[in-house]
Amino acid sequence: MANALRGSVGLHGNNWYSDIATVQDMLNQIAVAYGGAAPPFFTLGSYSQQLVDAIRRFQSVNHLVSDGRVDKNGPSFRKMLTLLNKPLPPDGPPSSPSVGPPSTPGGQPSPPSDPQGVNLDKAFKGFRSSPWKFTGSAGGSGSISVIGASGGYLSLHNDKSGEDQTLYYGAAGGGISLAPGGFQYSTASMPSGGFGHILVSYRLQRDLEFSDMQGLGGVIGGTAMAQVVPGMPAGIGGSLSIYLLGIDGWLAPAMLLLGGVGGAGAQMINLAAIADAIGMMWGELKGTPDVGVSVQNGYFR
Secondary structure (H helix, E strand, O other): OOOOOOOOEEOOOOOOHHHHHHHHHHHHHOOHHHOOOOOOOOOOOOOOHHHHHHHHHHHHHOOOOOOOEEOOOOHHHHHHHHHOOOOOOOOOOOOOOOOOOOEOOOOOEOOOOOOOOOOHHHHOOOOEEOOEEEEEEEEEEEEEOOEEEEEEEEEEEEOOOOOEEEEEEEEEEEEEEOOOEEEEEEOOOOOEEEOOOOEEOOOOOOOOOHHHHOEEEEEEEEEEEEEOOOOOOOEEEEEEEEEEEEEOOOOHHHHHHHHHHOOOHHHHOOHHHOEEEEEEEEEEEEEOOEEEEEEEEEEEO
């Protein structure tokens, strides 16, 4: 692979496919003791949080500005060329320089993470606000034991362009609830809406488009339904749902569930590395009285 760049790679870079692959390939060939990739990259050409972290580690080890970006003919790229395939000395790797806590863009050290707790800042790191927001929804969901499915539509509005769109979806997965099974539904006439604007991941170095939210996605939801009339099966309540839009694969929401069971889901997983966009909605529900949470994979169009 040619060791030359057309533009910059990494955080806020141009991130052309061939340039990303070049930087990843070079980091794979540089010894870990000199700041090479650990773990190595197996899929070349894909922008991810691993890429940014690997660049920052390389820069820190080599006393460079740790901005997470490799510029064309910049100091980080020149250092990579110097260290490319450089063998370790006979007496082993040189003593690694002391690498302090990562710095924020303003130069201040980032607060240390708590490995025992849930760090929501890490989970949402790398997101920025978009003009899109959820304005309403309707649909239904049903479950038997720990298996459930849902479907419906989400109404969206773009405050910048004035565009209105409708995102239809169907999803299935697992969850935990008090009732052994049930069904809930919402209609367009029931109150619902989004919390703020939909967030866009650092994976998109441009404005969020409606097409970016189509395709594979995930739904992480919680419901609480109370029995209104004693002896009657119908109940009324509400739901809180997080929609992961534009994910890379079907297993991404399942990773969140496993991490949550371990007590550190947000600490372990950066949501911006999984989804192109993420949004949160609330809404009124009617149906079987129940309290539960679920993680489902689905398709949005």
